[in-house]
Amino acid sequence: MRFRSKDNPSLRVHVTAWRLLVEFQCGTIPLDNMILPAFRYHPDPLRSGSIVESGEDCRCCRKGRGYIYTGPVYSEEDLEDAICPWCIADGSAHRMFDASFVDTEAFSEDTPESAMDEISLRTPGYYAWQGEQWPTCCGDATAFVTPAGIEEIRKHYGELEGSLLSHIIYELRISGGAATHMLGSLNRDIGPTAYLFRCLRCERYHFCVDQP
Numbered sequence: 001m002r003f004r005s006k007d008n009p010s011l012r013v014h015v016t017a018w019r020l021l022v023e024f025q026c027g028t029i030p031l032d033n034m035i036l037p038a039f040r041y042h043p044d045p046l047r048s049g050s051i052v053e054s055g056e057d058c059r060c061c062r063k064g065r066g067y068i069y070t071g072p073v074y075s076e077e078d079l080e081d082a083i084c085p086w087c088i089a090d091g092s093a094h095r096m097f098d099a100s101f102v103d104t105e106a107f108s109e110d111t112p113e114s115a116m117d118e119i120s121l122r123t124p125g126y127y128a129w130q131g132e133q134w135p136t137c138c139g140d141a142t143a144f145v146t147p148a149g150i151e152e153i154r155k156h157y158g159e160l161e162g163s164l165l166s167h168i169i170y171e172l173r174i175s176g177g178a179a180t181h182m183l184g185s186l187n188r189d190i191g192p193t194a195y196l197f198r199c200l201r202c203e204r205y206h207f208c209v210d211q212p
């Protein structure tokens with residue numbers, strides 16, 4: 001179903017089977033993400049699975065906000081599935097628990113310090129099998145898109161299949177049939193998993209592959 005606003009012809013609303021999408025001239029944003037705080041370096045944490053709908057109260061603001069963060073929390077306290085996205089975004093969870101959400105080891109040396117701070121202290125992270133990585137491109141950290149298996153890659157990012165195979169061959173040093181087998185066995189939930197990132201400037205995709 002699609003609606004177009006008479007007053008603002010550039011604004012269109014789609015109702016799909018799963019999510020309400022609002023299309024602006026600049027692109028399409030799911031409406032529920034407009035309710036969530038905006039995370040520059042993790043723009044769709046519902047899609048990536050790092051934030052889920054939940055009836056739990058947040059341990060930081062003590063309110064039930066309808067959503068809870070499910071990714072890693074580096075803190076003295078056990079804060080798994082216990083922090084709301086708003087307390088991550090405004091830095092209060094970091095201040096209250098001295099918590100961070102992405103390991104600083106994840107960044108390459110050329111990542112600007114301001115981006116590193118924003119990502120590790122005020123952005124939802126993601127679970128990788130061994131340790132997360134967060135690529136840099138065009139002088140800035142990239143944005144985390146989603147974990148993906150071969151099914152998601154073929155469905156939404158078909159153009160990445162070739163570069164993923166090269167990555168497996170040249171970076172992970174797996175060759176021949178084993179490389180094609182690994183590509184074919186990429187799986188979002190059981191691994192090996194591809195983690196997709198996108199440069200906020202040149203829009204090129206980056207990825208890393210990790211396995212249990």
Ligand SMILES: [Zn+2]
Nearest residue numbers: 058061084087
């Ligand atoms: Zn909260």
Ligand SMILES: [Zn+2]
Nearest residue numbers: 137138199202
């Ligand atoms: Zn770039």
